[in-house]
Amino acid sequence: MGMKAATGEEVALRGGRTTPGIVRVGDTVRRPRQANHRFVRHLLEHLAASGFDGVPRHLGQDEAGREIFSFIEGDVPDELGFISDDALHDAATLIRRFHDLGADLAAASQVGAEVICHNDLSPCNFVFRAEIPVAMIDFDATAPGTRAWDLGYAAWLWLDLGSTDVAPxxxxxxxxxxxxxxxxxxxxxxxxxxxxxxxxxxxxxxRQGKRDMADWAMHCLHWTRRHAVDLE
Structure with missing residues (x-):
């Protein structure tokens, strides 16, 4: 995920699909402030108070106005690929704990919301140790929503649905x-x-002019629709 940073030294993080400007400083991560930073801080503080260790801790902000988070040791993949059954199982249980612990915040934030959705539950936003996911990172898209909405995206990317390398x-x-x-x-x-x-x-x-991403998503959609009967 990134080489060890000496105290005060900024080291760009590698791995994952990082937002520009994210660096490691010692045992912390510094991130540019996002539009939903207050909501993310509230969520992470709530999860910390609940004893959940599957997310970073929010530690405040630095003199440059960047958000400070605890650094979680491990590896973050930068591409999708085949995930073992053990990793798939542990990812699902980790997501379930995250959803359950945030459910009361969701209900207080938006009528009809079941949970706080991460909204980008790709393996590229998880920290792995010994090829098993132990924590999730990158909460820029976090918002109240439904379990199915978050799980649909997670299943797509953790199973790499649309890949022809794995039979239906x-x-x-x-x-x-x-x-x-x-x-x-x-x-x-x-x-x-x-x-x-x-x-x-x-x-x-x-709409954003990201043609390659749009084509990939449509390919995955066509594959999933074509094999829906077999997958259900």
């Missing part, structure tokens, strides 16, 4: 594993949300 039958088994590890949600519900997230990303990327 194998992906069905892995989807069931993911749903069972999370608990209290059916595979078809997650799959429906996955297709919604794929279509949404394709449209947003096209």
């Amino acid at each position: 039958a194998a992906q069905r088994r892995r989807l069931d594993l993911f749903a069972d590890a999370y608990g209290d949600i059916a595979t078809p519900t997650i799959l429906g949300a996955t297709m919604e997230r794929q279509e949404t990303l394709a449209m947003e990327a096209r």
Whole structure:
């Protein structure tokens, strides 16, 4: 995720798909302030008070106005790829804990919200140790929402749905594993949300002129729709 930084020395973080300007300073991470920084701070403080160690701690801001977070040791992938069953299981249980602990904040923030959604639950936003996810990072898109909305995106990227490297039958088994590890949600519900997230990303990327991303999302959507019966 990044080489060790001496006290006061700024070292650009590697791994993941980082927001520009993120650096490590000693045992902290400094990030440019985002529009939702107050909400993120409130969420992380709430999770810390609940004893949840699967997210960084918010430590304030520095003299440059950047947000300060605790640094979590481990590796952050910079690309999607095949994830083991053990890692898939632990990712789902970690997401479930995150959702459950934020549910009361969600209810207080927005009518009808079930949980606080991370909204970008890619493996590239998780810290791994020994190839197992132990924490999630990057809360720039965090907002109240539904479990299915967050899980649909997570399942898409953790299973790499749309890749021709894994057969639909194998992906069905892995989807069931993911749903069972999370608990209290059916595979078809997650799959429906996955297709919604794929279509949404394709449209947003096209509006933003990100043609490669739009084409990739549409490819994934077409693959998922084509194999939906096998996946459910």
